[in-house]
Ligand SMILES: Nc1ncnc2c1ncn2[C@@H]1O[C@H](COP(=O)(O)OP(=O)(O)O)[C@@H](O)[C@H]1O
């Protein structure tokens with residue numbers, strides 16, 4: 001069963017073709033990895049998928065419905081959750097309220113008003129941020145901010161979770177913690193699209209990897225196939241591997 | 246715990262004082278009190294829009310729209326006072342939603358300019374339709390409650406009370422979450438399920454309603470107005486300054502800002518015969534410099550989940 005299907009997606013910024021005729025589908029329950037050099041269009045792809053940017057051409061089908069022109073909050077209600085590469089915590093709100101907002105607005109059908117608190121605390125418990133629930137984002141460390149991004153997305157009960165470089169800038173130990181969390185999220189039945197530069201994580205988590213370059217799909221396959229592909233080595237691994245690890 | 250109690254004592258004292266004020270003072274102070282309360286409504290209404298990150302100059306337009314709609318329905322259609330207020334509010338809701346939709350894609354300075362243009366257009370319309378609006382000569386209505394200031398005071402106090410109730414609701418409900426999220430990152434808010442269009446329109450419309458009520462009250466209270474006064478930018482700017490100096494995104498801030506600034510302005514006006522506006526302006530500048538978060542800016546942020 002495919003949960004997401006995109007066909008011939010295009011988005012340009014002036015002369016830059018950020019996403020250029022991209023097509024692929026995502027199977028329900030899988031963890032799909034998307035890799036590619038900086039500027040390949042991965043974050044732009046996520047922005048198109050969650051509706052933050054209008055697309056120039058193409059079609060997005062989610063759970064069998066055409067969502068191409070749906071607004072972001074409606075896509076959220078349908079079950080698309082995402083994190084931002086550059087964390088965007090709500091700085092005037094506590095960690096707990098940051099999660100509450102996702103529960104109140106993104107998940108009102110299942111989370112009734114009187115259980116918002118319990119629900120939000122459970123989510124924080126799950127990602128391991130419970131003890132920081134009363135802090136403001138300004139007092140969180142980078143790994144905690146990443147966890148908060150994930151917690152908020154989880155609070156909307158997504159069917160499909162888009163993770164944009166959640167491991168960037170983290171130490172190996174911190175990566176492991178998030179790696180376990182992603183695995184656990186996936187076991188609960190949430191489909192994941194993972195954009196990641198840390199190759200070890202991609203290798204361990206993703207059954208299938210898509211390599212993007214200049215907004216296009218360069219190749220697709222399991223990690224070993226992709227990592228051995230000559231074009232990929234040229235476009236990405238050859239230049240980036242030493243830097244990224 | 247101590248602060249908690251003190252806060253309630255202060256609020257209770259303020260409510261009692263506001264209630265007995267017109268009965269223990271003379272006509273001059275009653276008049277001053279009425280204008281202060283009207284500006285408190287305007288400052289609070291300006292803050293409603295600011296909460297959704299909207300810097301608006303449309304308040305001038307809605308003030309004038311309220312004044313003219315209420316006066317004209319009263320005069321030409323023979324509406325009773327309350328119906329003329331209701332007509333003004335209804336028209337304002339329609340216009341605010343329409344303007345809100347048209348300006349949906351604008352933010353920051355562009356939104357400010359668009360709303361400024363809106364107010365200017367209304368001014369021109371009021372000037373160019375002399376058959377309906379009286380043109381530059383303006384309009385006159387019979388004096389409110391036969392000139393009994395105590396009643397006028399009660400009416401504007403009631404309008405302010407309504408604005409305060411709305412404000413506290415916005416501050417203590419899911420609106421608070423939506424607004425503060427939209428101020429920090431509208432994109433992240435919408436991705437987490439916030440219908441940002443709806444909350445933006447709600448904040449703008451509520452804000453317009455209270456500017457309109459202030460305008461409708463104003464024309465009946467002063468019994469006469471002209472387009473250059475009812476659609477004067479001074480009104481919008483004053484509401485903004487009061488809200489900012491009092492403390493944005495709060496209930497006490499704009500109200501306190503209106504009271505303090507109105508008292509300072511009046512004191513300056515009667516004590517300094519020439520150029521009092523210059524001193525008043527300097528005080529505003531000093532206020533912005535030394536109290537960037539306003540008079541109540543230091544208070545703790547409200548938490549949705551305790
Ligand atoms: N909002 C934007 N405005 C203009 N150009 C953009 C914008 N977002 C991304 N781009 C451009 O689109 C290209 C793809 O960027 P991005 O999707 O962020 O790549 P990646 O996430 O793969 O590093 C880059 O050339 C970038 O400069």
Ligand SMILES: [Mg+2]
Pocket residue numbers: 042043044085
């Ligand atoms: Mg990126």
